[in-house]
Amino acid sequence: MKLSDAIASRRSIRKFTDRAPTPDQLMQMFDDANLAPNHRLTQPWRFYVLGPEARAAYGLALGNRKAKKATDEAHAQSIRQNTSDEHRAQPCMVVVSTLQNENLEIREEDYAATLMAVQNLSLTAVALGLGTHIRTGAIMADPAARAAVGVPEDQRIVAVLSVGVPLEVPDAKTRRPASELTHWVD
Ligand SMILES: Cc1cc2nc3c(=O)[nH]c(=O)nc-3n(C[C@H](O)[C@H](O)[C@H](O)COP(=O)(O)O)c2cc1C
Numbered sequence: 615m616k617l618s619d620a621i622a623s624r625r626s627i628r629k630f631t632d633r634a635p636t637p638d639q640l641m642q643m644f645d646d647a648n649l650a651p652n653h654r655l656t657q658p659w660r661f662y663v664l665g666p667e668a669r670a671a672y673g674l675a676l677g678n679r680k681a682k683k684a685t686d687e688a689h690a691q692s693i694r695q696n697t698s699d700e701h702r703a704q705p706c707m708v709v710v711s712t713l714q715n716e717n718l719e720i721r722e723e724d725y726a727a728t729l730m731a732v733q734n735l736s737l738t739a740v741a742l743g744l745g746t747h748i749r750t751g752a753i754m755a756d757p758a759a760r761a762a763v764g765v766p767e768d769q770r771i772v773a774v775l776s777v778g779v780p781l782e783v784p785d786a787k788t789r790r791p792a793s794e795l796t797h798w799v800d
Pocket residue numbers: 624625626627748749750751787
């Protein structure tokens with residue numbers, strides 16, 4: 615597949631088949647992620663492939679946060695259970711973290727490089743006939759979610775990805791053309 619075709623056809627996939635990506639497919643995605651540019655060759659990215667128990671625990675952490683908005687305990691409990699079950703049922707979840715260097719400049723570069731790695735793995739997924747959906751948010755710093763992933767203290771979670779065989783591929787979202795966002799500076 616041509617790179618430009620992979621870029622053009624990539625979508626955030628919300629519905630997957632039950633089939634999990636193979637370890638070889640995942641390793642190809644991580645190998646390509648590992649080739650992302652990174653200043654000082656820090657290779658700051660770390661990849662965590664969550665099994666069903668870890669996915670359920672992560673989902674429970676998310677469910678606990680969502681349940682705070684529930685009006686009664688029965689509703690709260692169903693939110694917790696459903697969110698946990700939905701995550702357990704995902705074909706595959708990959709969490710990407712980055713090393714937290716004590717130097718701010720290096721930390722920012724490492725964060726940026728790690729998201730470039732995420733883009734690489736997302737495009738390789740497309741080339742393999744797979745799809746991804748990146749999720750972020752305050753959950754990434756939640757101690758229960760971090761514990762579910764097993765991420766150590768010196769790492770920051772930067773993206774939580776669902777990975778699998780797309781069941782539905784949404785239409786491309788309308789975007790402003792790049793020409794409108796480009797400045798040619800003399
Ligand atoms: C850094 C980053 C964080 C994102 N976080 C979320 C998220 O928390 N929840 C979500 O539904 N989508 C999230 N997305 C997916 C975007 O919403 C999606 O890329 C955007 O709507 C464009 O759609 P497309 O990926 O299909 O082109 C995230 C994407 C990126 C790059």
